[in-house]
Amino acid sequence: MAFDANRDIVEDLINNILRGVEVPDPLEQAEIDAEVDAEVDRWLNFNEDADDYDDDEDEYGGDRRRKRRKARHHNRYEWTPIQRWRVAGDSPPAKATFMTNILDNPAGATKKQLEIFRRHFRAPVEVVQALVEEMKESGDFEDKSDRRGKRGAPGHRLDLYVACCLRILATGNALFEEELWSGISAQSLQAFLGEFIEFYGEKVFERYVYMPDEEMLTEFERIENMCGFPGAFANVDGTNLLCCRYEYGRQFPAMSGHKMKGQTSINVVVIVSPTSEVLHVSQIYPGATNDSRIARQDEAIRSISENPLLRDFKYNVFTRDGEKIEKTGAYTKADGGFGYDRRLVSPIRIVIDESDNEGFFNKVQESRRSLVECFFGRWKQRFKIVKNGFYQQSERKIHLIVRTTLALMNILTRYDRVNEIGERDDDFCLINCEVRDAGVDAFFPKFLRGGQIREPELVDGALARFDDLKARANDREEHLGERNDIDDSDEIRKENFRIHRDALVQNLEHRARTNTLFWLKKYDEIFVDEEDEEESDDDWWSDDESYDDEDIEI
Numbered sequence: 001m002a003f004d005a006n007r008d009i010v011e012d013l014i015n016n017i018l019r020g021v022e023v024p025d026p027l028e029q030a031e032i033d034a035e036v037d038a039e040v041d042r043w044l045n046f047n048e049d050a051d052d053y054d055d056d057e058d059e060y061g062g063d064r065r066r067k068r069r070k071a072r073h074h075n076r077y078e079w080t081p082i083q084r085w086r087v088a089g090d091s092p093p094a095k096a097t098f099m100t101n102i103l104d105n106p107a108g109a110t111k112k113q114l115e116i117f118r119r120h121f122r123a124p125v126e127v128v129q130a131l132v133e134e135m136k137e138s139g140d141f142e143d144k145s146d147r148r149g150k151r152g153a154p155g156h157r158l159d160l161y162v163a164c165c166l167r168i169l170a171t172g173n174a175l176f177e178e179e180l181w182s183g184i185s186a187q188s189l190q191a192f193l194g195e196f197i198e199f200y201g202e203k204v205f206e207r208y209v210y211m212p213d214e215e216m217l218t219e220f221e222r223i224e225n226m227c228g229f230p231g232a233f234a235n236v237d238g239t240n241l242l243c244c245r246y247e248y249g250r251q252f253p254a255m256s257g258h259k260m261k262g263q264t265s266i267n268v269v270v271i272v273s274p275t276s277e278v279l280h281v282s283q284i285y286p287g288a289t290n291d292s293r294i295a296r297q298d299e300a301i302r303s304i305s306e307n308p309l310l311r312d313f314k315y316n317v318f319t320r321d322g323e324k325i326e327k328t329g330a331y332t333k334a335d336g337g338f339g340y341d342r343r344l345v346s347p348i349r350i351v352i353d354e355s356d357n358e359g360f361f362n363k364v365q366e367s368r369r370s371l372v373e374c375f376f377g378r379w380k381q382r383f384k385i386v387k388n389g390f391y392q393q394s395e396r397k398i399h400l401i402v403r404t405t406l407a408l409m410n411i412l413t414r415y416d417r418v419n420e421i422g423e424r425d426d427d428f429c430l431i432n433c434e435v436r437d438a439g440v441d442a443f444f445p446k447f448l449r450g451g452q453i454r455e456p457e458l459v460d461g462a463l464a465r466f467d468d469l470k471a472r473a474n475d476r477e478e479h480l481g482e483r484n485d486i487d488d489s490d491e492i493r494k495e496n497f498r499i500h501r502d503a504l505v506q507n508l509e510h511r512a513r514t515n516t517l518f519w520l521k522k523y524d525e526i527f528v529d530e531e532d533e534e535e536s537d538d539d540w541w542s543d544d545e546s547y548d549d550e551d552i553e554i
Helices: 010-021 025-045 083-088 097-106 111-121 126-139 158-171 175-184 186-203 216-227 250-256 291-297 301-304 359-384 386-389 397-414 456-471 489-515 523-543
Strands: 232-242 265-272 278-281 314-318 322-326 331-333 428-436 446-452 477-478 518-520
Touching: 010 331, 010 477, 025 265, 083 523, 097 111, 097 126, 097 158, 097 456, 126 158, 126 186, 158 175, 158 386, 175 186, 186 314, 186 397, 216 232, 232 291, 232 386, 265 291, 265 301, 265 359, 265 397, 278 397, 291 477, 301 331, 314 489, 322 456, 322 489, 331 359, 331 518, 359 397, 359 446, 359 523, 386 397, 428 489, 446 489
Parallel strands: 232 331, 322 477
Antiparallel strands: 232 265, 265 278, 314 322, 428 446, 428 518
């Protein structure tokens, strides 16, 4: 056996002991192997530098680019006894594993075990069980372990297949690691993964990812209005996802690749609500495709101008002097890559002074738009198959994986109650905005955004002032009427975009002067406080023994 410096001698020793093999002295054996390898190399006159010499010279005698050596992957892992013991324990794989024990008896699991379960499969036990029940009710899946009234030996459990799919999406690795701990063959996992992403990426995708209705639109606009952007309901941005490759015929015309450090990638545009819910995802495009081009072709962004619910949505803005104006047409917030489009409000590209009204608008707009950037980070961190790259070569499968992971993100967001942030006035804190006079020569004063104010008295006073502003009667109306932004000329689109953004800049100025600009609190500040209140109520109930059932009035 040839000597390999990368081998773990201690692990080989333990494996031989587990196999019952007589173990020689490992150091002595390594020295013998090294001497034999050196003697063989001398006998063969081995020259490593000249091995690929012919490959590095072209037919005209000049040097050419060295060939890229592809990594060799084994078709199947050869698991040693110690590796099998590390993953599956002393019992055979999938017989009494950690995952199946928790699924069978989640009430008997400890808090630490439930945390480990969620960290491995990216979903709590309740969500996995709900996914299994939903798949059974659809009639497209059956639990092969239940063979009552059927012939043949029982197969693997359906929840075991679902857990394997979640693990594959979470890690993005090959199927053979899941084959070890689950006992399901890689071929069966590959076939079931296709059915899983087909189910959640197409059949029931619109059940979890959809554009807002009238009630949701009102709630989303209320959150954005309190943060300084009346009429907005979502944030839009595109992201590049590393993939294997496109078909050979599409590489050159689509210019795929050369976008993420020379690697082939895809680009998708995602619409995210203020409550961190996915509202829409576009079709996949080659990585070099600009976001503005995707926005012009995307049906959801077109619906902002075509859908009467979004097109005729009315909201109020304030001018610099405090005049209240009624405007029409909902919109989203985006970055500068989407061009001039009133449906996609982007920051001002050239700002001379960061402390004037335009610089203040950019800071607030970028802070609110960072919600979609934070969502991309959570999405890629939770499902590593999106971050590390797709090994599938089918464009349709890649699209289904993207949609499946986004549907799962919405399921987990609603399970964790993240979408409930902003429903109450107590979920907001006040932004300390300071307006300073810059002097006679300056046209605009200085707008300074300070820290967050959480004192209940100050926040309640700002909420009362904000309610008074909303209760005022409208001074005038500015409606664009029936329109279709897509069919407008470039000059009209740029003019409408400029007018719309200038109105939002003046609105932020007035909100800063009246100190009625709010911000959402963090998740821990809202729900941890609620848990503490519930625990304190329980302690009061259990510790106070002076109350009897007869003393409590219902």
